[in-house]
Each structure stands twice: as structure tokens, then as C-alpha cells.
Amino acid sequence: MKIVFVVGLVLASFSVADSSPGPQPLPLPPPLPTPRDEAYPGTLKLAVDVTDIERRVYKVHEDISVTAAGDLVLTYPRWLPGTHAPEGSIDRFAGLVVKAGSTRLEWVRDTVDVFAFHVPVPAGTKTISVDFTYLSAAHHGVGPQEVGRELLVLDWPAVFVYPAGYFTRQILVDASVHVPEGWRVATALEVASTRGAVTTFKTVPLETLADSPVHAGHYYKRYDIAADKTPVFLDVMADHPDLVEIKPALIELERAVVQQATRLFGSHHYDHYDFLLALSDEVGWNTTLEHHRSAEYGEPVTDFIDWDKTSAWRDVLAHEYVHSWDGKFRRPADLWTPTYNVPMRDSLLWVYEGGTQYWGEVVTTRAGVLTKQQALYSLAMTVAALDKEPGRTWRALQDTTNDEIINPRRPMSWPGWQRFEAYYPEGALIWLDADTLIREKTSGAKSLDDFAKAFFGIDNGSFVPVVYTFADVVTALNNVYANDWATFLRTRLDGHGPGAPLDGLRRGGYRLVFTEQPSEYWTSIEDTRLKGVDHSYSIGVVVDKDDVLSTVAWESPAAKAGAIAGSKILSVDGVAYEAARLKLTIQRAKTSKDPISLVLQNGERVFTVRIDYHGGLRYPHLERIPNQPALLDDILAARKN
Numbered sequence: 001m002k003i004v005f006v007v008g009l010v011l012a013s014f015s016v017a018d019s020s021p022g023p024q025p026l027p028l029p030p031p032l033p034t035p036r037d038e039a040y041p042g043t044l045k046l047a048v049d050v051t052d053i054e055r056r057v058y059k060v061h062e063d064i065s066v067t068a069a070g071d072l073v074l075t076y077p078r079w080l081p082g083t084h085a086p087e088g089s090i091d092r093f094a095g096l097v098v099k100a101g102s103t104r105l106e107w108v109r110d111t112v113d114v115f116a117f118h119v120p121v122p123a124g125t126k127t128i129s130v131d132f133t134y135l136s137a138a139h140h141g142v143g144p145q146e147v148g149r150e151l152l153v154l155d156w157p158a159v160f161v162y163p164a165g166y167f168t169r170q171i172l173v174d175a176s177v178h179v180p181e182g183w184r185v186a187t188a189l190e191v192a193s194t195r196g197a198v199t200t201f202k203t204v205p206l207e208t209l210a211d212s213p214v215h216a217g218h219y220y221k222r223y224d225i226a227a228d229k230t231p232v233f234l235d236v237m238a239d240h241p242d243l244v245e246i247k248p249a250l251i252e253l254e255r256a257v258v259q260q261a262t263r264l265f266g267s268h269h270y271d272h273y274d275f276l277l278a279l280s281d282e283v284g285w286n287t288t289l290e291h292h293r294s295a296e297y298g299e300p301v302t303d304f305i306d307w308d309k310t311s312a313w314r315d316v317l318a319h320e321y322v323h324s325w326d327g328k329f330r331r332p333a334d335l336w337t338p339t340y341n342v343p344m345r346d347s348l349l350w351v352y353e354g355g356t357q358y359w360g361e362v363v364t365t366r367a368g369v370l371t372k373q374q375a376l377y378s379l380a381m382t383v384a385a386l387d388k389e390p391g392r393t394w395r396a397l398q399d400t401t402n403d404e405i406i407n408p409r410r411p412m413s414w415p416g417w418q419r420f421e422a423y424y425p426e427g428a429l430i431w432l433d434a435d436t437l438i439r440e441k442t443s444g445a446k447s448l449d450d451f452a453k454a455f456f457g458i459d460n461g462s463f464v465p466v467v468y469t470f471a472d473v474v475t476a477l478n479n480v481y482a483n484d485w486a487t488f489l490r491t492r493l494d495g496h497g498p499g500a501p502l503d504g505l506r507r508g509g510y511r512l513v514f515t516e517q518p519s520e521y522w523t524s525i526e527d528t529r530l531k532g533v534d535h536s537y538s539i540g541v542v543v544d545k546d547d548v549l550s551t552v553a554w555e556s557p558a559a560k561a562g563a564i565a566g567s568k569i570l571s572v573d574g575v576a577y578e579a580a581r582l583k584l585t586i587q588r589a590k591t592s593k594d595p596i597s598l599v600l601q602n603g604e605r606v607f608t609v610r611i612d613y614h615g616g617l618r619y620p621h622l623e624r625i626p627n628q629p630a631l632l633d634d635i636l637a638a639r640k641n
């Protein structure tokens with residue numbers, strides 16, 4: 001009976017499956033209006049109130065002109081310039097109320113695009129009002145802090161909705177910001193009027209507003225760092241009044257950055273520029289972002305106080321500034337979009353970010369913000385990390401240009417194997433490769449500086465973006481020095497190694513070596529950024545300040561022994577863990593045949609790993625190649641004109 005019953009059940013289920021064709025997809029709703037390059041009728045009025053700093057809630061009011069009755073689609077920015085990804089803060093958007101006069105209009109969110117809202121506009125309506133709140137992160141668990149007791153950061157794309165169907169450069173906006181009493185405002189926007197704590201800006205296209213963040217704060221000082229007649233300012237907001245007093249020597253270093261970048265590109269693409277610097281231990285981390293006529297920087301206060309100890313971050317100011325040329329003015333054709341709700345494609349980020357990484361470090365060193373030796377230490381770290389990166393075997397550099405979309409900088413379990421944003425550091429290596437090749441083949445008559453001037457220096461004074469393709473990059477390189485640049489670039493972008501592309505380093509006169517002594521730059525990163533110790537090139541781990549393995553390098557001796565990231569080290573060779581003890585143990589293991597024994601705790605699990613490693617401490621450095629001209633030294637030397 002039992003067997004017969006089972007067979008009967010199986011047969012019955014087959015016959016049901018055979019008789020049903022299965023589900024069919026429902027048609028998608030109509031697409032959102034396609035953006036047109038036509039003037040939007042009327043001006044968008046936008047008032048943002050950021051006075052509620054206790055709750056960290058920004059209140060937004062908009063008045064939007066409308067010309068037709070029926071379905072109006074309002075969109076909240078999804079694809080954000082600078083992040084190159086769909087990182088719009090829709091999860092912090094709340095309290096939406098739309099009205100025509102006193103009549104409330106019941107909006108409905110689009111069933112496919114959750115950043116779009118359909119509003120039924122009654123006949124005869126001229127203007128609708130929109131109110132909503134932007135809920136800035138209440139604590140670190142939600143995200144980086146934008147609001148503190150003494151200062152705040154306002155990025156406009158978080159605080160507006162705009163009508164779908166028009167290029168953002170075609171929508172004019174009158175914007176104002178209401179800040180806490182006694183606070184001041186720093187931005188690249190030009191001020192139309194100030195009434196008490198409300199600042200109203202001159203009318204600009206939405207594209208310009210979105211690209212012009214506001215820093216507001218209690219303690220503020222503005223420094224003139226112009227290198228020629230075009231105004232450039234360093235706007236410092238800080239947690240304490242004494243922190244806005246920047247040493248004159250540092251101001252002159254930042255002026256030298258402006259001067260060296262201007263000499264490199266032979267142009268500028270702004271009529272005035274503002275470095276917006278938030279020196280705060282509360283606010284600003286992770287808000288470093290480039291814009292056309294400004295850049296915003298969040299730095300911990302110690303960076304400017306302990307200048308001599310913090311060489312690790314110093315190229316950041318030049319990096320974002322270089323983006324005014326490489327990224328904002330010259331923009332990859334597939335990355336530029338007419339609105340913030342059209343998808344971006346990131347295939348040329350090895351130019352946008354890789355080139356900026358390269359020129360940012362070059363300009364930083366030419367300006368004297370880093371010494372040549374510090375720049376070499378930094379390059380040694382970059383080269384070592386890339387040369388040993390195991391993910392290269394499955395993943396070409398080109399594919400990593402998708403990373404901002406795949407993973408907006410969330411922590412990863414095995415970063416070396418996954419690879420992450422290699423287009424920054426390895427893009428820079430490719431540009432070094434091109435630079436040294438041009439210098440070598442032309443006996444120093446030409447260099448990548450000529451490419452930078454020809455490619456980014458056009459249309460001096462204009463800040464209307466000019467887009468480019470891969471073919472345009474190849475053509476511009478050929479105009480400097482004739483070569484098969486397409487093959488040169490594709491080989492490096494699509495290749496799998498082995499190892500990183502190091503021809504540029506070799507031609508530059510240097511090679512990678514490992515010694516038992518860390519550089520001061522390495523130690524600076526350990527102290528100020530990692531707040532831990534980095535044994536990546538010996539046993540293959542990075543240990544943070546809480547004794548936890550923040551990284552275990554893929555296929556490293558530690559990984560092979562069974563260590564995984566997130567584990568806390570309880571003991572080293574039977575003795576309680578201390579950073580100095582692990583270092584000493586790695587040193588001693590050189591002359592021993594015994595493995596290094598670590599007791600780890602991961603969650604509730606406590607286990608021992610025995611790391612069979614006897615190579616001693618290993619830290620990367622660059623060493624001069626005898627009899628090879630030091631082209632890298634020439635690249636890093638300050639331009640006289």
C-alpha cells in the first residue's frame with residue numbers, strides 16, 4: 001500500500017505540472033519620462049532648514065512650477081556624481097507631503113523605481129509645494145556623521161526632489177539654507193542675500209547646486225590660497241575655535257598645491273574654488289568628495305595638529321582638487337548623465353580616479369606637501385599590495401571599475417581575492433608606465449605633463465563638462481608620442497599578470513624590495529589610520545586596536561593555517577596577545593622550525609592556528625636600480641613654470 005501510494009502521488013504531481021504553463025510576467029509600468037535638453041518652465045524654489053542639529057533632521061520645502069494637469073513624476077537623486085554609483089539616500093527620505101495650494105495631493109511611489117513619485121496634478125494648478133525631511137544619520141551605526149554640535153555638512157542631492165523629463169542643467173533653482181543661530185556658511189555657491197541665519201543663493205542650474213555642497217559651522221576661518229588672479233580659498237570649519245587657526249607654513253603648502261596643479265594643467269575650470277575642510281572628530285569622515293568648483297574634506301582634527309606624524313593622508317587635498325580637471329571637467333562619456341536618475345557606467349574610472357590618483361600624488365610631492373622620500377614610501381606600499389594581489393588571477397583591472405556599484409565600500413571578508421577598486425592604485429601605475437615611456441622614448445623632451453595639458457587644459461576658464469571615450473584618450477596620447485597606445489592600455493587593463501604592471505617603476509629607476517624595517521610612512525598609517533599593526537607581507541594579517549584580525553590575506557601563511565578575519569587574537573605562543581609580542585615572535589620564528597601558534601576567538605568559537613612561517617618581518621620599500629636614470633625623481637620634482 002505504502003509503495004503504491006507514493007508512486008500515485010508522484011504521478012499525480014507530474015500530471016499537474018504538465019497541465020500548467022507556469023506563471024507569466026506582468027508587463028512593467030510605463031517608463032519614467034525621458035530627460036529632454038529643454039528649459040524647464042519656471043524656477044524651482046528650494047528652502048532647507050538645518051537648524052534641528054539635536055535630532056539631525058533637515059526640513060525641506062520646495063515650490064515647483066507645473067504646466068500640465070495629470071501625472072507629474074518627481075524623482076529623488078539616485079546616481080550620485082563622485083560616488084559613481086546608485087547611492088542616493090532614499091532610505092533617509094521621509095515625511096513627503098505634496099500640495100496644490102491647500103489641497104493635499106496623494107502621491108504614489110513608482111512600483112519599479114523607488115526613487116520616483118507620481119503626483120496627480122489637478123487642472124489649473126500652477127505650482128505645487130513639496131515638504132519632506134532628510135534624516136541624517138543619528139549614530140555611526142546608520143552611517144557617517146554629517147551633523148555635529150559645532151558644524152554640519154549639507155550635500156544638496158540629499159535634500160531635493162525634481163521633476164523627471166528634463167536635463168538637470170535645464171532646471172533653474174533658487175536655493176536657501178537656514179542654519180543654527182550664530183553659524184556661518186562656506187560653499188562655492190554665490191550668495192544673493194543673507195537675512196539672519198538664512199542664506200539665499202543666486203539662481204543656478206540644478207546641476208550646479210547639486211555640485212556645490214555647503215559646510216556650516218560655529219567656528220570658521222577662510223584662507224586665501226590663490227596662486228594667481230583666480231580666487232581659491234581654504235574654508236576651515238572645526239569643533240573648537242583654536243582648530244581653525246592653521247599654521248602659515250601649511251597654508252603656503254596648500255597654495256603650492258594650487259600652483260603646481262595649475263602649472264601641470266595650464267588652465268583651470270572654475271571662476272573661483274573652495275577647499276571645504278571640516279576638522280572634526282564628530283563629523284566629516286567619509287564625506288571627502290570632489291566637485292567642479294569646490295571639494296569637501298572630512299578629516300580628524302589630529303591630521304592638522306600632528307602634521308609631522310600624519311603623512312599618510314596628505315595627498316587627499318590635491319586628489320580632490322585635481323578632480324576639477326580630471327573627472328568634473330573632462331568626464332567619461334558613459335559616466336556623464338543628464339540627470340541623477342539615469343544609470344552611470346564606470347568603464348573609464350581608471351582615467352577619472354586612476355589618473356587623479358597619479359596626478360594627485362605627483363602634485364602633492366611637487367608642492368612639497370610630501371617629501372620625495374615619503375612619496376616613494378607610499379608608492380612602495382601601493383606596488384607591494386598590487387603585486388601580491390591574488391584576485392588578479394580571475395579579475396582584470398577593467399572589471400574592478402564596476403566596484404562602486406557592486407559594493408559601495410562595505411567591509412569585505414577577503415579583499416585581496418575579491419579585488420576592490422584597483423582602478424585607483426593600479427590605474428596610477430599605468431599612468432606612471434605611460435609617463436616614463438614617453439620620457440624615455442623622447443629623451444625627456446616630452447612627458448605625461450604634455451598629455452595632461454592637452455587633454456585637461458582645453459577651454460581654459462570653462463566649467464562646462466567635456467566628455468571623452470577610450471579612443472579620445474588614445475588619440476591624445478598619440479599626439480604627445482606616437483605609439484600603439486590602444487594595445488598598451490588594453491594589455492594592462494585586461495591582463496591577469498602575473499604581478500602588477502611594474503614597467504613604469506623600473507623605467508622610473510626603482511624596484512620593489514622588502515626589509516625588516518617599516519618606513520616612517522608605514523608606521524604613520526599604522527598609527528593614524530589602522531590604529532593597529534600590519535603584517536600583510538609576513539604572516540599575512542592586519543591586527544586592529546582591539547586585537548582583532550581586520551584582514552587575513554588570501555592564501556597567506558595565516559590563511560593557510562585557518563585564520564579568518566574578525567577573529568580576536570587571545571594569545572601568541574601561549575602568552576597573552578600584545579602587538580609587540582607578535583612582532584617579536586615573527587622575528588624569532590626566523591631561526592626556529594616551530595610554527596607560530598595563535599589562539600583565536602571568532603564568535604563563540606576558540607581555536608588554535610599554527611602558522612608555519614619563518615621569513616621574518618617584511619615591509620615594502622623602493623630601491624634604486626643602479627645605472628638606470630631616475631625618471632621618477634624627475635616626475636616628482638616641482639615645476640618651475
Ligand SMILES: [Zn+2]
Binds near residue numbers: 323
Ligand atoms: Zn577621486
